[in-house]
Amino acid sequence: MSDPTPQAEPKSEGSTPRPAAVADAKHAGNGHAQADEHHGHSEHPFLAHHFDTPQQQFEAGKLGIWLFLLTEVLFFAGLFCAYTVYRAIRPEVFVYAHYFLDTRLGAVNTCVLLLSSLTAAWAVRNAQLRQHKHLMVNIVITIACACTFMVVKYFEYSHKVHDGLLWGPNFAPKEQVWELKTFKDKHPEAAEYAEKLAHAAKHAEKAPAGAAAAPAAHGAAAAPDAHGATDEPSEPLPKPTLEQVEPLVAAGLVGEKAESPIGVSRPRNAHVFFSIYFFMTGLHGLHVLIGIGIWIWLLFKAKRGVFGPNYFGPIDYAALYWHLVDLIWIYLFPLLYLIH
Amino acid sequence: MTSPSTTADVVAPKTGSGSDNYLVHDKGFLSWALTLDHKRIGIMYLASVLTAFALGGLFALILRTELLSPGHTIIDHDTYNQMFTLHGAIMVFLVIIPGIPAALGNIALPLQLGAKDVAFPRLNLASYYLWLLGAICMLTSLVMNAADTGWTFYAPYSTTTETAVAPAAMGAFILGFSSIFTGLNFIVTIHKLRPPGMGWFRLPLFIWALYSTALIQVLATPVIGITLLMLTVERLLHIGIFDPALGGDPVLFQHFFWFYSHPAVYIMVVPGFGVIGDLIPVFSRKRIFGYKFIAVSSLAIAFLGFLVWGHHMFVSGQSTLAGSIFSAITFLIAIPTAIKVFNWIATMYKGRIHLDTPMLYALAFLWVFTIGGLTGVFLAVMNVDIHLHDTYFVVAHFHYVMMGGAITALLGGIHYWWPKAFGRMYDEKQGRFGALLVFAGLNITFFPQFIMGSRGMPRRYYNYLPEFQDLHRLSTIGAYMLGLGFLMTAFYLVRSLKSGRPAPANPWGSRTLEWTIPSPPPYYNFHHAPTVTRGPYDDYDTLVYDEKIGGYVEKTPSA
Numbered sequence: 097m098s099d100p101t102p103q104a105e106p107k108s109e110g111s112t113p114r115p116a117a118v119a120d121a122k123h124a125g126n127g128h129a130q131a132d133e134h135h136g137h138s139e140h141p142f143l144a145h146h147f148d149t150p151q152q153q154f155e156a157g158k159l160g161i162w163l164f165l166l167t168e169v170l171f172f173a174g175l176f177c178a179y180t181v182y183r184a185i186r187p188e189v190f191v192y193a194h195y196f197l198d199t200r201l202g203a204v205n206t207c208v209l210l211l212s213s214l215t216a217a218w219a220v221r222n223a224q225l226r227q228h229k230h231l232m233v234n235i236v237i238t239i240a241c242a243c244t245f246m247v248v249k250y251f252e253y254s255h256k257v258h259d260g261l262l263w264g265p266n267f268a269p270k271e272q273v274w275e276l277k278t279f280k281d282k283h284p285e286a287a288e289y290a291e292k293l294a295h296a297a298k299h300a301e302k303a304p305a306g307a308a309a310a311p312a313a314h315g316a317a318a319a320p321d322a323h324g325a326t327d328e329p330s331e332p333l334p335k336p337t338l339e340q341v342e343p344l345v346a347a348g349l350v351g352e353k354a355e356s357p358i359g360v361s362r363p364r365n366a367h368v369f370f371s372i373y374f375f376m377t378g379l380h381g382l383h384v385l386i387g388i389g390i391w392i393w394l395l396f397k398a399k400r401g402v403f404g405p406n407y408f409g410p411i412d413y414a415a416l417y418w419h420l421v422d423l424i425w426i427y428l429f430p431l432l433y434l435i436h
Numbered sequence: 437m438t439s440p441s442t443t444a445d446v447v448a449p450k451t452g453s454g455s456d457n458y459l460v461h462d463k464g465f466l467s468w469a470l471t472l473d474h475k476r477i478g479i480m481y482l483a484s485v486l487t488a489f490a491l492g493g494l495f496a497l498i499l500r501t502e503l504l505s506p507g508h509t510i511i512d513h514d515t516y517n518q519m520f521t522l523h524g525a526i527m528v529f530l531v532i533i534p535g536i537p538a539a540l541g542n543i544a545l546p547l548q549l550g551a552k553d554v555a556f557p558r559l560n561l562a563s564y565y566l567w568l569l570g571a572i573c574m575l576t577s578l579v580m581n582a583a584d585t586g587w588t589f590y591a592p593y594s595t596t597t598e599t600a601v602a603p604a605a606m607g608a609f610i611l612g613f614s615s616i617f618t619g620l621n622f623i624v625t626i627h628k629l630r631p632p633g634m635g636w637f638r639l640p641l642f643i644w645a646l647y648s649t650a651l652i653q654v655l656a657t658p659v660i661g662i663t664l665l666m667l668t669v670e671r672l673l674h675i676g677i678f679d680p681a682l683g684g685d686p687v688l689f690q691h692f693f694w695f696y697s698h699p700a701v702y703i704m705v706v707p708g709f710g711v712i713g714d715l716i717p718v719f720s721r722k723r724i725f726g727y728k729f730i731a732v733s734s735l736a737i738a739f740l741g742f743l744v745w746g747h748h749m750f751v752s753g754q755s756t757l758a759g760s761i762f763s764a765i766t767f768l769i770a771i772p773t774a775i776k777v778f779n780w781i782a783t784m785y786k787g788r789i790h791l792d793t794p795m796l797y798a799l800a801f802l803w804v805f806t807i808g809g810l811t812g813v814f815l816a817v818m819n820v821d822i823h824l825h826d827t828y829f830v831v832a833h834f835h836y837v838m839m840g841g842a843i844t845a846l847l848g849g850i851h852y853w854w855p856k857a858f859g860r861m862y863d864e865k866q867g868r869f870g871a872l873l874v875f876a877g878l879n880i881t882f883f884p885q886f887i888m889g890s891r892g893m894p895r896r897y898y899n900y901l902p903e904f905q906d907l908h909r910l911s912t913i914g915a916y917m918l919g920l921g922f923l924m925t926a927f928y929l930v931r932s933l934k935s936g937r938p939a940p941a942n943p944w945g946s947r948t949l950e951w952t953i954p955s956p957p958p959y960y961n962f963h964h965a966p967t968v969t970r971g972p973y974d975d976y977d978t979l980v981y982d983e984k985i986g987g988y989v990e991k992t993p994s995a
Contacts, residue, residue, distance in 0.1 A: 178688065367682075372677070375675065
């Protein structure tokens with residue numbers, strides 16, 4: 097978007113309707129304001145008393161919003177940092193968890209937010225050119241996109257809650273990861289093998305005591321041999337191939353990282369991923385909600401026709417904020433949904 | 437930067453009463469509660485911060501009284517743990533961090549700059565109410581079942597203890613935003629509201645210091661915000677980010693915490709440097725020595741402050757290599773700090789030193805801050821730190837810096853700007869006596885703690901070996917002296933509001949812009965933006981003391 101700083105109104109200024117209500121200088125306080133004229137304060141309805149010119153006020157607001165966005169980046173940086181640390185310590189948890197996430201919904205949300213960023217940027221241009229109708233339309237589309245995003249998030253969250261994919265002690269997935277379509281599509285052999293292992297482990301559990309025998313998967317490769325020897329109801333498992341085992345080890349279902357040495361389980365502390373997932377997307381969602389509130393407020397302001405070449409600061413600042421919310425999602429999407 | 441000899445602002449200093457000023461411009465509770473005037477917001481901050489200081493100080497006195505003898509003296513050990521936690525949390529988050537920037541900065545910064553207000557007055561008021569909300573949260577913790585984690589909220593204890601950690605942590609979280617918004621406001625103000633002629637190197641050193649501080653506030657505080665948010669969520673929902681029982685990493689909490697909290701000690705002390713930088717040339721009647729070095733060293737401290745957080749974690753199991761790097765960068769901070777101290781001393785050299793109350797605090801600052809800073813270098817040495825870690829040596833070190841540095845500078849600043857803010861002079865004799873009492877009390881309280889710490893007395897302990905009793909008693913006597921000094925100071929300052937002599941525009945003979953307008957300042961500060969034609973510490977010779985008004989005036993050719 098081009099970004100002209102406010103100058104004197106080019107033409108037809110006199111004909112511009114300016115509702116009396118907005119001429120209250122108190123509305124100008126926050127440095128969010130611009131004025132329409134270039135002489136004394138009385139002719140600048142949006143110029144706060146401590147600024148000399150609309151341009152000075154606009155620049156102050158712009159520097160302010162950039163600094164604010166900087167704090168937002170650092171605020172999220174803590175979470176990205178935590179993400180990095182846990183992913184470095186426990187890569188298997190992230191591999192395990194990503195099978196549960198719906199990449200399509202994430203992708204839809206990414207597109208929705210990108211579109212809303214475009215309309216937000218467009219709205220700034222509309223405000224600068226006093227294109228009243230377009231401004232309103234673009235703000236409405238932005239709000240609609242933001243709401244769509246939240247609706248999709250709502251469905252994602254309720255799926256997670258339904259499937260028991262929660263944080264901490266609440267983590268109790270209803271489905272085993274190898275039963276998921278996402279897993280089966282990617283690693284059909286491994287899914288099949290995991291099924292067998294789980295089956296065998298179940299039998300071993302039922303088997304009479306003393307069967308010190310059923311360590312179905314003590315380190316995946318050794319497992320089948322030990323297994324076949326004692327577990328009579330099930331047939332001895334053949335030695336697995338690399339395709340069968342590798343995805344299971346990578347996801348921490350068997351091997352040293354697994355919660356249980358018996359059969360197929362899940363990686364230890366698997367819930368941490370969902371803690372981080374809910375924390376990051378939740379905080380981001382909160383920012384989207386705040387953004388919706390800001391845009392609705394601006395919609396009412398725009399309806400009164402106050403924005404023009406010399407007063408478009410609020411739209412500009414809101415759009416910058418909105419781009420940042422969008423940008424954070426652009427990072428969250430691959431980090432949380434596209435794990436490989 | 438001073439008085440534009442051309443503008444109408446440089447009126448002959450008049451006695452403060454009678455004229456329309458910001459204190460009497462509007463009347464009534466709401467005119468204060470909803471004010472957008474930076475001066476009034478500053479006064480509100482000052483009153484609130486000093487109230488919190490009294491509360492935190494009361495806790496300190498109870499702690500010191502408890503330590504008069506080993507074992508039980510007046511309170512039980514659980515209460516003791518809660519007391520030192522709240523003492524620390526209140527003093528750090530409610531008092532020292534907002535003390536100089538939000539209280540004195542709000543009063544003085546726009547005036548020194550020659551601006552009518554800060555860039556975002558409403559945001560400024562919002563900062564104040566966030567402070568109030570944060571304070572209420574902290575007090576909620578106090579009333580419910582006060583947190584007993586220490587002000588550092590270390591996990592996993594903070595995620596598992598029964599006490600009300602969540603309200604205290606949320607209080608600190610909210611106070612963080614108050615601090616961020618103040619910093620953001622100041623940066624924009626300094627960038628965008630400088631009047632004609634006010635170049636970067638004509639800014640008073642106080643403004644340079646506030647600018648550096650604001651950079652740290654904006655860049656470091658969000659990290660503690662997210663950390664405390666995670667901690668609170670961890671407590672409420674057990675998300676397992678920090679709690680090792682749930683797969684979390686408690687050392688990550690320490691990294692996050694100190695990534696903010698080390699820079700935060702510079703949020704606390706750098707504004708103090710700024711105050712001292714303004715006081716010393718004025719009361720030495722001599723131009724500041726090495727202005728640019730002092731100005732830029734604040735930025736250097738702000739920058740280096742971000743790279744040293746690991747020196748709080750030498751015993752946390754971090755790698756020796758990381759420790760060595762953190763240690764080396766910590767040594768580097770001694771350089772810009774020493775540059776300041778040397779330049780202040782060089783400013784006093786061959787000056788005409790006036791020992792008024794603010795200057796006494798400035799001198800006290802030089803003494804205690806130098807001790808505090810140098811003992812910091814001891815602690816930055818890894819192997820020495822292993823011995824001194826978590827002992828009273830550390831307690832003494834940071835009290836010399838926080839209390840001796842930040843609070844002494846705050847008091848110096850309060851005494852310096854008091855006549856400007858309220859239009860009244862306090863009793864100078866009592867002021868000097870109070871300063872001496874505070875200085876003596878400070879050293880008697882904390883110096884014995886260096887000795888105890890180096891002999892192995894651990895910090896935060898309720899009980900101690902009999903061999904430490906004499907030193908503990910000495911320390912407690914010092915604490916009582918401090919308490920007395922503060923009480924006395926509060927008394928004569930409050931009394932001056934009623935019966936103090938009306939303050940002239942320029943009682944100290946300063947050259948910065950705030951002293952060119954009447955005391956207390958008019959509502960809009962400056963009728964016209966002043967034109968700045970000289971540096972902030974130039975031409976003290978052309979100011980002469982006028983007996984009649986009790987302040988300094990411009991020497992006229994005829995005089």
